[in-house]
Amino acid sequence: MGLTLADRQGSNEGILMAKVDSVRTASPSDEYRVTIVKYGTRDVNRRDVYLNYQLYNEPNAPIGMDYFFWLIQNDDRTIVVDTGFSQAGGEKRQRTTLYPVAQLMNDFGVDPASAPDIIVTHAHYDHIGNLDLFPTSTIVIAQQELDFWKGPHAHRTMFHHSVEDDDLRYLSQAVKEERVHTFSDHLGLVSGVEIIEVGGHTPGQLMVKVNTSEGVVLLASDAIHYYEEYERDMLFMSVASLVGMYEGFDRVRRMEESGEIDILVSGHDPDTLARFTPVDGEYRDVAAVIGGSRE
């Protein structure tokens, strides 16, 4: 403990340098595999997830919602993107837990003792429960997100229903322990992994860009809950800024059009896993990989 993110990046670079002499068939160190892991789900209808759904003049129908966390891994490094909902946070909202997050982290090769960096895309209950699994990790979050949840609007009904006070307290405690790294706008976390502050859904909503052998992946998290939400410009019901949310869609469109990103991963769409390569074995129905299979 006590090492800053920059210190640890520095020391990791030292380790990478030492390995250069013994380059094997490994992929380049700035290339990662992304694993999408579904740990929870719920049944829900279209009019319950889209804001002012009646404006679209379309019938109501089931749409479903899946809950994911994401892993960014290569031979040298593991980065965790979000940590799912806690048992209490999930039960309160009657969400279905498919597998405990702790079990999935372990089985996908994430060792809390190695203190992997944790990117928190935003502070909603379904993204920061289980941070306590990583008591020595550096937590990376937008300054604006951290400030918002300590500010005068966090307790208001439209915002507070999406968070758990216990989770926010844990985050505050981590700040006191000096293991929360904040930034604004953009952060190159390590070579091959960039974090982009987009806002909209929450004041400091983040997206994560990752180099893989299949192309550049954008983990949109809740900047895009559903592919349809983005493709048809239909806003999700929980939103901090309407304009910010639309601007986020436009920004992702520009990233796609310019070739800056190749592969888009939604935050909650039940169609997400089917778009990618399932992992082998027990978790084939709940996890998929981009940029390499699990060996």
Ligand SMILES: [Zn+2]
């Ligand atoms: Zn979410």
